[in-house]
Amino acid sequence: MPDRILRAMSLPTIDHRGPEFAVLGKRVLAGVGQIFQTRHPVVIYPASGTGAWEAALSNVLSPGDAVLMYETGHFASLWNKMALRLGLKPEFLAYRGADAQLPNAPGWRQGVQADQIEERLKADTQHAIKAVCVVHNETSTGVTSDIAAVRRAIDAARHPALLLVDSISGLASADYRHEAWGVDVTVSGSQKGLMLPPGISFNAVSPKAIEASKRARLPKAFWAWDEIIEMNQGGYWPYTPSTNLLYGLAEACDMLLDPTHGGLEGTFARHRRWGEGVRAAVRAWGLPIQCADPQLYSPVLTGVLLPEGVDADAVRRLIYERFDLSLGTGLGKVKGRMFRIGHLGDCNDLTLMAALSGCEMGLKLSGVKLAASGVQAAMEYFAGHPAPVALQKAA
Numbered sequence: 323m324p325d326r327i328l329r330a331m332s333l334p335t336i337d338h339r340g341p342e343f344a345v346l347g348k349r350v351l352a353g354v355g356q357i358f359q360t361r362h363p364v365v366i367y368p369a370s371g372t373g374a375w376e377a378a379l380s381n382v383l384s385p386g387d388a389v390l391m392y393e394t395g396h397f398a399s400l401w402n403k404m405a406l407r408l409g410l411k412p413e414f415l416a417y418r419g420a421d422a423q424l425p426n427a428p429g430w431r432q433g434v435q436a437d438q439i440e441e442r443l444k445a446d447t448q449h450a451i452k453a454v455c456v457v458h459n460e461t462s463t464g465v466t467s468d469i470a471a472v473r474r475a476i477d478a479a480r481h482p483a484l485l486l487v488d489s490i491s492g493l494a495s496a497d498y499r500h501e502a503w504g505v506d507v508t509v510s511g512s513q514k515g516l517m518l519p520p521g522i523s524f525n526a527v528s529p530k531a532i533e534a535s536k537r538a539r540l541p542k543a544f545w546a547w548d549e550i551i552e553m554n555q556g557g558y559w560p561y562t563p564s565t566n567l568l569y570g571l572a573e574a575c576d577m578l579l580d581p582t583h584g585g586l587e588g589t590f591a592r593h594r595r596w597g598e599g600v601r602a603a604v605r606a607w608g609l610p611i612q613c614a615d616p617q618l619y620s621p622v623l624t625g626v627l628l629p630e631g632v633d634a635d636a637v638r639r640l641i642y643e644r645f646d647l648s649l650g651t652g653l654g655k656v657k658g659r660m661f662r663i664g665h666l667g668d669c670n671d672l673t674l675m676a677a678l679s680g681c682e683m684g685l686k687l688s689g690v691k692l693a694a695s696g697v698q699a700a701m702e703y704f705a706g707h708p709a710p711v712a713l714q715k716a717a
């Protein structure tokens with residue numbers, strides 16, 4: 323988290339019914355619209371990303387509705403579990419190929435296969451399936467999915483299902499276009515690319531999703547869009563918003579959109595480059611990058627697979643204890659097989675070099691055989707590829 327955001331959040335909490343608040347409310351709503359790349363409403367909740375997942379499902383669906391989901395990793399699996407708990411009938415499509423590195427979870431190295439979605443929707447001639455739900459940036463694997471291709475698959479099947487996308491970790495680090503990609507509900511959260519503490523989350527909605535919400539019958543009160551969107555017209559919320567997080571959000575939008583630092587495009591370019599540098603290191607080590615499809619490398623984080631028999635969590639623990647560096651753990655089906663290096667939010671070449679040094683020392687101390695120095699390879703990459711836009715997100 324940048325200091326600039328922390329300082330913005332330290333201001334006194336104002337009356338959320340007073341006139342000053344409406345100025346803040348309108349400012350953040352305009353800002354997040356630009357970040358999601360949409361002219362339509364973005365609903366902001368005082369909740370974590372999981373709350374916004376529930377909001378997306380409960381606003382547009384009815385008890386017993388069939389939904390099509392796709393297993394890309396741990397977060398897709400959790401969203402699927404939530405759909406079950408809400409009384410929906412989720413169908414969980416999985417990757418059909420094999421993988422020598424991860425035989426038990428081949429789909430956890432791949433993105434959503436849009437052709438499988440198209441095939442399944444074409445078979446649903448009665449239009450029983452009401453929504454397709456996919457994760458844009460699977461944070462448990464470091465694999466993105468082609469959301470525009472999923473939209474094209476739904477259209478090619480001439481199917482009326484809504485498209486619901488989790489871009490909780492993708493938004494504001496990876497390119498994401500709610501409106502241009504024809505997404506009906508985009509779910510996101512504050513504590514990933516937006517560089518904020520946890521505590522607020524989002525639903526960007528399409529006119530078609532708003533229409534569906536008028537007929538949907540899953541119970542909804544706290545999450546209901548209608549009252550929030552209505553009150554938002556004046557810059558207010560129907561219940562107490564997270565005022566200080568909204569100060570931070572206003573600041574984050576200013577930083578991410580600042581044209582002198584390349585705006586959103588500049589932000590995406592910075593993260594793509596950091597991803598390249600980290601992958602240069604992983605390749606030099608001779609370890610497999612978890613993402614098996616080079617088209618889908620995540621600019622947000624990189625998953626690193628360790629050799630069979632090495633406990634990735636023991637390596638993480640050693641790195642934490644010896645070098646005070648926190649790496650992401652392997653979640654669900656890949657627990658103990660991999661760790662994750664983050665390059666989202668507020669980042670720069672040198673903090674990443676420090677993280678890679680910690681990884682390299684820890685891997686060696688753990689007895690993992692490395693082909694060459696990843697630190698050297700990343701230094702060469704960063705030194706040889708100057709950033710196309712200013713590195714800082716404005717001071």
Ligand SMILES: *Cc1c(COP(=O)(O)O)cnc(C)c1O
Nearest residue numbers: 370371372397459461490491511
């Ligand atoms: C972090 C994350 C979530 C969960 O969000 P919480 O804020 O922890 O509730 C869901 N999906 C993805 C892809 C995430 O990265």
